[in-house]
Amino acid sequence: MARAVQKRTLETRARLIAAAQEVIAEAGYEAMRVEEVVLRAGVAKGTFFAHFRDKEALLELLIGARIDSELDRIEALPAPADVPAIIGALMPLVAVMITERYVFDLILRHSGAAGKAEIGPIAQTFARTDQVLGMWLALGPFRKDVTPALLSSGVQAFLIHVIALHFCALHQKQTLQEMLADLLQAWLLPGGTGA
Amino acid sequence: MARAVQKRTLETRARLIAAAQEVIAEAGYEAMRVEEVVLRAGVAKGTFFAHFRDKEALLELLIGARIDSELDRIEALPAPADVPAIIGALMPLVAVMITERYVFDLILRHSGAAGKAEIGPIAQTFARTDQVLGMWLALGPFRKDVTPALLSSGVQAFLIHVIALHFCALHQKQTLQEMLADLLQAWLLPGGTGA
DNA sequence: TTGAAAAATTGACCGCGGTCAATAATAAAT
DNA sequence: ATTTATTATTGACCGCGGTCAATTTTTCAA
Secondary structure (H helix, E strand, C coil): CCCCCCHHHHHHHHHHHHHHHHHHHHHCCCCCCHHHHHHHHCCCHHHHHHHCCCHHHHHHHHHHHHHHHHHHHHHCCCCCCCHHHHHHHHHHHHHHHCCCHHHHHHHHHHCCCCCCCCCCHHHHHHHHHHHHHHHHHHCCCCCCCCCHHHHHHHHHHHHHHHHHHHCCCCCCCCCHHHHHHHHHHHHHCCCCCCC | CCCCCCHHHHHHHHHHHHHHHHHHHHHCCCCCCHHHHHHHHCCCHHHHHHHCCCHHHHHHHHHHHHHHHHHHHHHCCCCCCCHHHHHHHHHHHHHHHCCCHHHHHHHHHHCCCCCCCCCCHHHHHHHHHHHHHHHHHHCCCCCCCCCHHHHHHHHHHHHHHHHHHHCCCCCCCCCHHHHHHHHHHHHHCCCCCCC
């Protein structure tokens, strides 16, 4: 039978997380250095890796939490009446994902539970996004000829797509919102009132 | 006035590329080490970086070339009659992109010309995919209520999406093809003959 | 042919993520 | 209180991508 976690362990872990958040607040996610974090937390380098599999595991945790809080918000929203309502609801989530190019890349890299290991925090938010969007979109006045699951899957694909274009040197004719609006209109309301 | 490129330079570059391809053929893209490449090419480490900005610049070159040859093939294809025809045409391209998880991540990371620098080889293939698909899809019997550009943009988004799902520990109920078929059917022929 | 500018190559060196055998701190058993 | 088993922490060390001042090779003009 496994022993209970030591209080010391929790403190160390909390100090590491706090130190990381401090560094990130000052210099951004990409600039975070494990050596800087352990220095501020007052522990040895090895301790970091006793608490987190690797550097990205900690970043996943922090970023995953931010995404989850956005999903909490979306989940509590009333039924969307149209595409602009959807975009309004999704933009804060987009804002989190585009805080840094590095963050977006990291999210993509972990969106599918790399390798065989357990499902990481970010992969979980992706699965949850699928569910939340599925439920939420089903409430709105959108096409019914396809399953809600397929509908939300498509929305997720477009979300990633427009963010990728946002970071692209080409494709600067339209804003992220405009591009997303066009895609969602065509996806959710084919042959509908939209342009 | 700049001097002409030395023959020696071209030879060195060719040897580096050949050595890299050799290593990749043996151990895969992710396992490629710059030190191994320069060893086989018989040059010093610094020489590598005199020829390529960084390790990924060389990988971009090699992968970009493979993608481009797939686009050449697609470009020469007759008009697609239906969704299965599209999938048949796209699967070899997908096959290139899923050779390794690492390759897919690298492709995504460079799909949008990271930073301000010039458009890299992979970013170019993405722009080209957009064009090629736009032209090609416009030849087929698909929805005409949206622009060909929007249509191909959506197809590209779905392509990336299903590959991401392919690498996902979750979502293993459907194969990549099935998922892509459902999405494309709903996207290209809304309310059409498909399920 | 020779001298000098330009270009290519070299390899010691650095930064940083990650490892691991040794050590210290803690909890349970006697 | 003392021993023992477990867990947490340490820091020297490694691998590998990338840098840069010094050196060699090439080109071209006089």
